[in-house]
Amino acid sequence: MKIKNIIITFVSAIALLLSTSVVSFAKVVGDKIVLGAAVSLTGKYSSNGVHTQNGYNMAVDRINSMGGIKVGGKTYKFEIIYYDDESNPKRAAQLAERLISQDGVEFMLGPYSSGLTKAMAPVTEKYGVPMVEANGASRSLFTKGYKYLFAVLAPANLYLDVAIRTAVELNGGKGVKIAQAFEQDAFSQDVRLGILDAAKDTGSEIIIDDKLPKELNDMAATLVKVKQMKPDVLVVSGHTKGALTAIRQISEMKVDVPMLAMTHCDAAKLSKQHGKNSQYALCASQWHKTLTYKDKWFKDGMTYDADFTKMFGYAPPYQAAESSAALLVFKDAFERANSFDQKKVRDALAATDMQTFYGNIKFAPGGQNVSKPMVLFQVMCDSAGKCENKVVAPLKWASAELIHPIPKWSER
Amino acid sequence: MDFMVFQYPMITVQACLDGILLGILFALIAYGMALQWGVMNIINIAQGDLVILGGYIAYFMYLYGIHPAWGVIVSPIIMYFVGVGIYKLVINKVVDRDLFISILATFGISILFMQLMNFAFGADVVLANSGYGTTFLFDNNVVLPNSKIFSAFVSIIFAICLVIYMKKSKLGRAIRATAQNARAAKILGVDTEKVYAATFGINAALCGVAGALISITFTIHPYMGLPYTIRSFMIVIVAGLGNLPGVALSGMGLGVFEEFADYILGTEFRIGSVFLLLVLILVYRRFKLSRKREYLK
Numbered sequence: 001m002k003i004k005n006i007i008i009t010f011v012s013a014i015a016l017l018l019s020t021s022v023v024s025f026a027k028v029v030g031d032k033i034v035l036g037a038a039v040s041l042t043g044k045y046s047s048n049g050v051h052t053q054n055g056y057n058m059a060v061d062r063i064n065s066m067g068g069i070k071v072g073g074k075t076y077k078f079e080i081i082y083y084d085d086e087s088n089p090k091r092a093a094q095l096a097e098r099l100i101s102q103d104g105v106e107f108m109l110g111p112y113s114s115g116l117t118k119a120m121a122p123v124t125e126k127y128g129v130p131m132v133e134a135n136g137a138s139r140s141l142f143t144k145g146y147k148y149l150f151a152v153l154a155p156a157n158l159y160l161d162v163a164i165r166t167a168v169e170l171n172g173g174k175g176v177k178i179a180q181a182f183e184q185d186a187f188s189q190d191v192r193l194g195i196l197d198a199a200k201d202t203g204s205e206i207i208i209d210d211k212l213p214k215e216l217n218d219m220a221a222t223l224v225k226v227k228q229m230k231p232d233v234l235v236v237s238g239h240t241k242g243a244l245t246a247i248r249q250i251s252e253m254k255v256d257v258p259m260l261a262m263t264h265c266d267a268a269k270l271s272k273q274h275g276k277n278s279q280y281a282l283c284a285s286q287w288h289k290t291l292t293y294k295d296k297w298f299k300d301g302m303t304y305d306a307d308f309t310k311m312f313g314y315a316p317p318y319q320a321a322e323s324s325a326a327l328l329v330f331k332d333a334f335e336r337a338n339s340f341d342q343k344k345v346r347d348a349l350a351a352t353d354m355q356t357f358y359g360n361i362k363f364a365p366g367g368q369n370v371s372k373p374m375v376l377f378q379v380m381c382d383s384a385g386k387c388e389n390k391v392v393a394p395l396k397w398a399s400a401e402l403i404h405p406i407p408k409w410s411e412r
Numbered sequence: 413m414d415f416m417v418f419q420y421p422m423i424t425v426q427a428c429l430d431g432i433l434l435g436i437l438f439a440l441i442a443y444g445m446a447l448q449w450g451v452m453n454i455i456n457i458a459q460g461d462l463v464i465l466g467g468y469i470a471y472f473m474y475l476y477g478i479h480p481a482w483g484v485i486v487s488p489i490i491m492y493f494v495g496v497g498i499y500k501l502v503i504n505k506v507v508d509r510d511l512f513i514s515i516l517a518t519f520g521i522s523i524l525f526m527q528l529m530n531f532a533f534g535a536d537v538v539l540a541n542s543g544y545g546t547t548f549l550f551d552n553n554v555v556l557p558n559s560k561i562f563s564a565f566v567s568i569i570f571a572i573c574l575v576i577y578m579k580k581s582k583l584g585r586a587i588r589a590t591a592q593n594a595r596a597a598k599i600l601g602v603d604t605e606k607v608y609a610a611t612f613g614i615n616a617a618l619c620g621v622a623g624a625l626i627s628i629t630f631t632i633h634p635y636m637g638l639p640y641t642i643r644s645f646m647i648v649i650v651a652g653l654g655n656l657p658g659v660a661l662s663g664m665g666l667g668v669f670e671e672f673a674d675y676i677l678g679t680e681f682r683i684g685s686v687f688l689l690l691v692l693i694l695v696y697r698r699f700k701l702s703r704k705r706e707y708l709k
Binding site: 042043044045046047087181184210211212213215216217218219220221222224227228239240241244245248249252253254268269273274275277 | 420423426427430434527530531534535536537538539541546548555557559630631633634635636638639671674675678679680681682683684
């Protein structure tokens with residue numbers, strides 16, 4: 001009996017050793033550059049996780065078919081190892097560990113959401129693995145002094161900054177009264193900090209400052225207060241459920257407010273789910289297909305939109321566009337570094353200064369992209385009830401004029 | 413802390429009315445829970461997930477162009493069979509075991525349902541639009557979405573129908589007999605197995621109605637079930653089993669409590685305050701019980 005136990009232990013120890021050493025294959029195999037990514041394919045972020053994955057795949061396809069990446073006179077192709085992080089931060093951190101120490105990945109792409117990126121960043125940092133992420137906008141990601149984290153998107157505190165500044169401008173430069181309701185998660189709270197900064201800058205006053213719970217599906221109390229206090233701007237950020245609940249209850253309770261600014265309208269398919277009731281809502285977006293940025297691989301936003309729709313059967317939300325952009329950044333950095341040394345690639349990433357169809361990309365020392373502004377679009381409906389998102393700010397890309405103030409419900 | 417709700421009388425009225433309408437809906441879910449708790453001695457943790465599943469049925473009807481209000485009829489019919497199915501697969505194996513086993517089993521069902529709904533319907537938040545408009549009261553100072561009024565009205569109708577059914581029909585009497593004493597009912601010729609299945613089915617059907625109403629008034633999401641389970645658990649704890657007026661009253665009480673907590677403490681503490689209240693009530697009941705003279709059985 002005892003001998004049997006010893007043999008079993010011995011055999012399993014050898015098996016364990018083999019499994020860790022044999023499976024690991026390096027970052028560059030033959031003519032392939034292997035990138036690692038943990039994205040949410042199941043769990044609460046699964047829809048946006050899939051957008052992220054589709055965005056990555058589309059870019060891999062495109063870069064590989066257009067000649068790949070040239071490093072040291074040799075041509076390489078991208079390949080991505082995916083794992084499902086189940087929308088769970090703990091799992092994401094484990095998978096980062098696994099990708100690096102077991103699969104031998106030396107370059108990483110980011111997961112979906114700030115929370116998961118936050119969980120993975122310490123791991124990639126520890127191993128000195130450069131990570132280009134496209135879906136973690138929380139400001140706290142960029143204040144920790146991470147050296148190997150780069151984000152192609154604008155940080156969360158800038159999401160609705162434009163809205164407040166526009167409202168002040170329309171008010172003749174005088175401060176406005178702001179009512180705000182934010183979910184209590186890392187991302188939304190960062191959006192809130194951005195609003196506080198903008199309010200301070202412009203001399204605006206915050207008269208309602210509500211926090212929304214995770215299981216939010218009723219914000220009637222906030223809206224009753226809005227009715228009573230009559231602010232100039234109502235700001236709501238609580239992911240898709242926040243956007244959907246706000247529009248439902250604003251239209252049912254006939255809340256009149258001159259400006260309504262939100263996040264996540266895109267993902268909430270606001271105009272599809274609410275039709276005309278969502279009209280005039282202002283939405284912050286990282287990207288819109290009508291922006292005129294250009295690059296060699298995807299040409300421009302409109303072409304990207306058409307190609308993506310052809311490939312995946314639905315129009316790309318900005319989450320997909322920014323994910324595609326992450327790979328363009330990697331390709332550019334590899335070619336400039338002309339090496340697969342992690343340190344050199346990291347330095348090349350830090351020196352990135354390029355234009356993609358998604359926007360200009362240039363990283364601040366913290367790793368966030370500082371050269372791409374947020375855009376605001378407004379939901380506009382025609383008399384037949386067909387609604388469209390039209391860019392209204394910044395003025396450079398505006399395809400329609402901002403409708404302000406929002407007409408009262410009694411006059412619609 | 414914000415006491416605005418008391419400073420403006422109209423906001424107080426608004427909060428009370430919102431709370432009562434909401435509470436009636438909660439009471440319907442709680443009634444289903446009380447029913448099967450009383451009959452089978454099972455605390456169904458998956459109650460809220462059945463509600464959400466019912467909501468998805470109404471939502472899919474809405475997607476295919478049928479008015480979601482019809483979900484109130486269709487959803488309970490489908491959910492009845494879902495309920496009977498769950499009973500046949502799982503619950504009948506735990507019905508005579510102790511409470512802990514059944515809680516574990518239904519907890520498992522709850523997780524399974526959440527993940528399955530996420531897998532089948534996606535993680536997006538969805539809703540069905542009824543287009544019912546709004547009622548204005550007191551010089552436009554109080555606004556009530558008609559969808560909320562509609563859901564309270566439908567809940568009341570279903571509750572009344574169920575009470576009559578329990579009193580008059582053969583199955584209803586069999587259910588009540590089983591609740592009083594399962595063994596005696598069995599001896600007198602009641603097929604308790606059938607009664608249990610029907611009870612679980614009726615509970616699921618009530619959840620189906622509530623879910624359809626929630627898809628019209630609020631939003632539906634695979635992971636939103638638990639708050640509804642907690643609320644109905646709490647209502648039943650306060651009202652006791654087999655006390656229908658009590659369930660209705662404590663449902664409305666909870667609704668109003670939630671609304672006021674929302675105004676005073678802030679929306680973020682809305683669900684938290686319900687949990688807190690639950691703890692307080694359990695402690696209070698324990699305290700009351702401990703003051704009774706105990707005796708050896």
